[in-house]
Amino acid sequence: MPRPDVALGQHVLPMAAGRVATQSGPTLAAADSTRIVVYGRGAHGSMPQSAIDPVVLAAMIVVRLQTVVAREIAPGEPSVLTVGSIQSGTKSNIIPDQAEIQLNLRTYSDQTRASALEAIERITRAECQASNSPREPSFELFERFPVTDNDPAATRRVAEAFTGFFGDRAGALGQWAASEDFSELADAFAVAYTYWGIGGIDPDVFDRAAAAGLVDQEIPANHSGDFAPVIQPTLTTGTEALVVAALAWL
CATH class of the missing domain: 3.40.630.10 (Zn peptidases)
Structure with missing residues (x-):
């Protein structure tokens, strides 16, 4: 050609x-999709003391991720962070052992892009530690555009x-x-x-x-x-x- x-x-x-x-x-904007898997310990829903609940863990991560754009990126620097999917468990009375979060980040500069991606990983790891997760979370970047x-x-x-x-x-x-x-x-x-x-x-x-x-x-x-x-x-x-x-x- x-x-x-x-x-x-x-x-x-x-x-x-x-x-x-x-x-x-x-x-x-640049786009970065991330698949995050966080780990807990499964148990019967009637015995939460025996579990480490990944549903609650995932929920805390989603809430905390809202602060990335609101509190870590300068006003006037366009950026969007959207959590589009949370998947965990199959039944109402069973605490599962893991949860998957899929999110999408949009930014206009390399600096903001790198900073936001670092914040996503930092917040996820910190929430896993706070929940006493038995394993480190996994991260997969996909569908990336400049x-x-x-x-x-x-x-x-x-x-x-x-x-x-x-x-x-x-x-x-x-x-x-x-x-x-x-x-x-x-x-x-x-x-x-x-x-x-x-x-x-x-x-x-x-x-x-x-x-x-x-x-x-x-x-x-x-x-x-x-x-x-x-x-x-x-x-x-x-x-x-x-x-x-x-x-x-x-």
Whole structure:
């Protein structure tokens, strides 16, 4: 595959269909998923004194993890830590012997990323010690994606082309906590890249929600069960955006 001059990409987002938006610099977050297994000692539910309860241990870890963003990361430094899954036990009257926690971290800088990952491990180990866990917890990092850090010059070139073609339908994207592996294509060739968003929500629906300040409540986000981009003008706008961006170089 020959070395490209630039890498260009786009993604549909919960914005009004027909609109395109660009952003220079860090735009999409780095993502790190972690699978944590903590260990206890099983027993009958009627004899908790004989057990080390991993359900309670996991619950304490989840609560304490909420302080990572709230108390260990500077205000104004965007980051998100979400615990998406806790699995433990199979029956109401049996205390199990282990629990699994799956969490997801989103950050925009290497420093914050490293600090938050260290905090997750530190808090987990400390809670295990506090619960007298018989074994050290295990950690598995998976589904990791880099920050999408749009090249300023390439982004400016695309943004100017969008403004010239779309007019007031082109605007600023801002930072989103979603994540992408698109930048790995550009990094493999050591070339500049820019990645932008196109809207996929019926414009009337979106504008009504925006006017009422209810976008987060009423507009379905990507990957939710209700996210279904309208075919038009989403499809036409996406095609036009790719062509306009490419023609800024060709």
